[in-house]
Amino acid sequence: MKKLVAGNWKMNGSLAANEVLLAGLRTVPEVDVAVCVPYPYLAQLQRRPSGFELGAQDVSEFAEGAYTGEVSAAMLLDFGCRYVIVGHSERRARFGDDDLTVARKALSALSAGLVPIVCVGETLDERDAGEVFGVITRQLAAVGEVLGTAWLGRLVLAYEPVWAIGTGRSATAAQAGEVHAAIRSWLVEQGVDAGTVRILYGGSVKPDNAAELFSMPNVDGGLIGGASLVADDFMAICRAAGV
Numbered sequence: 001m002k003k004l005v006a007g008n009w010k011m012n013g014s015l016a017a018n019e020v021l022l023a024g025l026r027t028v029p030e031v032d033v034a035v036c037v038p039y040p041y042l043a044q045l046q047r048r049p050s051g052f053e054l055g056a057q058d059v060s061e062f063a064e065g066a067y068t069g070e071v072s073a074a075m076l077l078d079f080g081c082r083y084v085i086v087g088h089s090e091r092r093a094r095f096g097d098d099d100l101t102v103a104r105k106a107l108s109a110l111s112a113g114l115v116p117i118v119c120v121g122e123t124l125d126e127r128d129a130g131e132v133f134g135v136i137t138r139q140l141a142a143v144g145e146v147l148g149t150a151w152l153g154r155l156v157l158a159y160e161p162v163w164a165i166g167t168g169r170s171a172t173a174a175q176a177g178e179v180h181a182a183i184r185s186w187l188v189e190q191g192v193d194a195g196t197v198r199i200l201y202g203g204s205v206k207p208d209n210a211a212e213l214f215s216m217p218n219v220d221g222g223l224i225g226g227a228s229l230v231a232d233d234f235m236a237i238c239r240a241a242g243v
């Protein structure tokens, strides 16, 4: 399986800053690379270096209609998106995306032909309480129930421990590997051809820890926040995924 490195720009960027960032991006043929940008910049990103797929950071669970402020999967497709992040912990914690909503968003993405990058992960309190696998299994179970086996085989999963996001404190390769192995086992239990589902690691991936994280079995790439805003760092991470 080719690794996937997806940049999550979050609510950062401007027309001018994006041009500077884009000018620093170079194709890395050994790796699938995507940039998940704020909605208004999807149009700007129609022009981007070859080899970079486009993604968004959220999608409505609804197809169309009177949902002020929402953006549908079909609209994302209209702008050439291939991926959309759903269930990022910032949305779960700040914007009320519960397990079921996340699962419905993943379904709406898949139904329209997008690949959802479904994020799961525990808080530090949950890790300290020994609840890592319980939390992740609960988050995955909602997705499994709503999607069913066939769709489950077509998404991308991202393990993002909440305590590692934006903190500079990445999970160790061993911690990531342990959870990724558990997620892979869960997929197998659901009857999914688990070899086809990429499981990304996200949370303070930087040029200096990327190679070690990506060397772990079952770590099939990364979801990159802060470092995806610095072209040289993002490129170094992409290259680390390609070796």
Ligand code: PGA
Residues within 6 Å of the ligand: 008, 160, 164, 165, 166, 167, 168, 202, 203, 204, 205, 223, 224, 225, 226, 227
């Ligand atoms: P970070 O963010 O790389 O800045 O920790 C990762 C993410 O939130 O996807």
